[in-house]
Amino acid sequence: MKFRLEKRPEPSRLMLYATPVGAVILTMVVGAIIFSAIGYNGVGAVYQEFLAPVLTPYKWQDIAIKASPLILIGVGLAAGNRAAIWNIGAEGQYVVGALAGAGIGLLTQNATGPWILPAMLLAGIIGGAVWGAIPALLRTRFNVNETLSSLMMTYVAIHLMNYLVAGPWKDPSGFSFPQTPLVTSDQTLPSWDIFQLLHQAFGLAITGHFRLHLGVVLTLVIVLVMAVVMGRSVFGFQIRVVGAAPNAARHGGFSQQQTIWLVFLLSGALAGLAGIFEVTGPFGQMSLGFPQNYGFTAIIVAFLGRLNPIGVIIAGIVLAITYVGGDMAQSALQLPNASKGIFQAMMLFFLLASDILIRYRVRLVTPAGGLAAEPVTPAKSAA
Amino acid sequence: MSIDYLIAVMITVVGASTPILFAGLGELVTEKSGVLNLGVEGMMLMGAIAAFATVDQTGSPWLAVCTAAAAGALVALIFAVLTLSLSANQVATGLALTIFGTGLSTLIGQGFTGRAIHTFDTIFPPALATNPIGRVLFGYSPLVYFSFIMVALVAWFLRGTRAGLILRAVGENDLSAHSIGYSVVGVRYAAVLFGGAMAGIGGATFPLVLTPLWAEGLTGGRGWIAIALVVFAGWRPVWLLGGAYFFGLLTTFELYAKASGASWSSVLPSEAWAALPYIATVVVLAAISASKRAGGNAPACLGRPFIPSA
């Protein structure tokens, strides 16, 4: 008996949506087996890693905080990937956006006014876009491979940040620790406790807090706008055509150069905004620990979300759950921190491996070559 | 500045350059075949823990080099299956490979922290390395000499052999290589596995030569420098050798300048030294991409999946 891949006439929509779910389920099953095999409580590990965060209301705000930058960056990258333009330097754009906004923050440490926060957010958007413009310029002017240049620029950005944070921008009253001063109240994103609002509105009482800052809310708004833009606008159409059929795009009057610029400015701006949301929200300052690999993880989120804005939301939440769950597994089961990465990598491996099912179907063939079975459904292949 | 001092500096430079030279050499061959594997850091870490564990258990650094190569190749195989057999996206798979290698090496390494190992003695009689010139020539770990041999071998392979020609053809134009009857996927499998093995040996350089210990994330991001290095060298093995030593010099130079207390050592902040390899890489990349002559060095199919029926 042999399996054979047979090209589908049309990419399977069912598989497009079924494979991510299958990948997550498969990760849970295989993860439980592997961690049991090496002497941990495997089922417990999977429970803590994937389910406990969802079933524990006070962890929801942690999931939201972790997912929000992943989603915001991921939705920008997804647009680029649709156009087959590979920006893998979102981490750098995230950092530079944060730096630009934090720079405004330092200048306005002693100022007050409602204009300060919007100014910082705007600076963040511009900073990210500028850093994204560099690979775009190199690609359009010198034909430089944007994958490589955007990656290199990420490391330049991180070293720039290290310099500023440990040098000129260091908090003068911070005992020489490499971190900037905390943001002031006028530089902080407003936040609301959703559980409390529910209590006030409906009398619902849920233990703990579910505090969301404005960045999370704006992220959702932006992603929904992006969903409309990608689906309905000329821009969305342009991106899809350039990605799927570059030649047709040229005949159709869509300039590839222009698309590259648009994609990099957009994904850079969104990454920069994510960066300044972190500074004015959860972090409250910049420090050496500021780069959290959100820019790289967002690439994974974009793929896991099938380059679809709504998919990206779901993928961002799933990834965030594994981060939050990783801590819970540690404190509950003393599962090593490294297991988090193994779960995440497995999930992505399974997803990437199952991608082929979208364009191909698996057929069971006899040695003679004749068809022996019906196409394998995802449920069967995952089992 | 005495001759002894210069030699001491050189020895440190060699140490800093060797791991990125190995990993870069592997990545160069991988990229020449048209595949971009961003999982170098993960493969290096797997090589590092495999090497450390082998020496810790068997006491043999030679065996450790072999297990490191095998460990690197094994995780590279995951990448190869996903990207070559299942046409998964190379960028995403490479990033996942780095996450995987980092996590798995940490998990395996849990029992190995806090232990010291004894690794290579010099292969030449110590009498040869008593004077300064002797030390420069004969004073290194065997892995250093092996890295030079590998550069020569890879350069010869790519330039002077039929197999090397095929590998480059696959990276330049997979469809025509396929139409002439070469197995594009087969060649790329071999290149990716070679890249993994070399990254594994590059990672092994840490416990075997530089820091005979195991700590999680031991390679400290050198895998990304190795990727930059390949680009910096314009995908040419001999330039890669020069580039690796240039990068090694940059990082070492800063430390020696600081230790000497020289006033010019603080002209550039430490972070600028650290960023220089990446800035230099972008500049070189722009230069070779802009000039038609050298532009041909970047494999035309880099990062693109091979779809024969397309």
Add this chain to the structure above:
Amino acid sequence: MINLNRRRFVQTAAASAIAAALPLIHTRGASAADPLKIGFVYVGPVNDGGWNTAHEAARQEMMKALGDKVTSSYVENVTEGPDSERVIRDFANQGCGLIFATSFGYMDALMKVAKDFPDIKFEMCTGFKKAPNVANYNIRFHEGRSVIGTIAGHLSKSGIGGYLGTFPVPEVVSGINSFQLAAQKVNPKFRTKVIWINTWYDPAKEADAARALIDQGCDVMTQHTDSPAAVQVCEKAGVPTFGQGSDQSQFAPTMCKTSTEDKWGPFYTNAAKDVLAGTWKNEDEYWGMKEGAIQMAPIKNVPDDVKAAGEAVIKGWMDGTYNCYAGPIKDQSGAIKVPEGQAMSDADILGLNWLVEGVDGKLS
């Protein structure tokens, strides 16, 4: 802000259809019979052989000392910023009565969580901010460094010592100063060369920096970095060296002359006892050799008189007759910072931002 506690939740849960439908996971509210739950947050892996290993060993020591009166758990590799806030908050939500945050970078996150959980006691390692339910604790690392400096002063022939630092934070600056001051007492011509590696953790860079110092003529060296990479380089180069955080002699059997050992155990046990007894106060603790918080690994592979000199310093710290920070102390420009007859205050030590005379290097 309405802070719903668990008891109130139980009362109102029935009225809440949505909340009741959720399978909420709760730990029981603490009652007198329950053991005290304690959470530890670590900045790196517990087996790093340095800072975090010392804290983890101390946690286990505390568990042993207090038996079934306490339970505890930890989360390792927690980066500063939102990740640390999440972990600290999770410990609070799990019903911990006492939480130890073991890295300076956690301070602001801890202050935020502490505000939301006024009934929980928080202990902030190396921090300085105040709140009714937050106390800071630290170790007098410089006491150990002065033992090392004394031995280094005796062993060095060139009179040049090397010191590898991460960032010029007060703790590291204080370590360098006390090393130089102690060595200077033995050899007035002694100088210390400093390299800042500008990263918290990179073993290969630590090793390269150690080589650079040795090649520059340092014939004795120590480091304030987390991995034993530099110690291994010294063993190979035949340069006397010292471990930090825990005994690192297994990495340099002949050249590691002694190590400073951080012993947080007595402090953790004490703090937990105070919380159990209801006598916990938000007082900052700054323990040294006298309290057993900093200890030296056995001094070995040195001449007897050097060993005796090192042990005399230890004894001096114990009985209060030795203080490396007793004046006169000059800074690098030669200006008197601590006049004769005075000693540096704890606050000054904890905020050190200048190097003493005899140190080559800048604070950047």
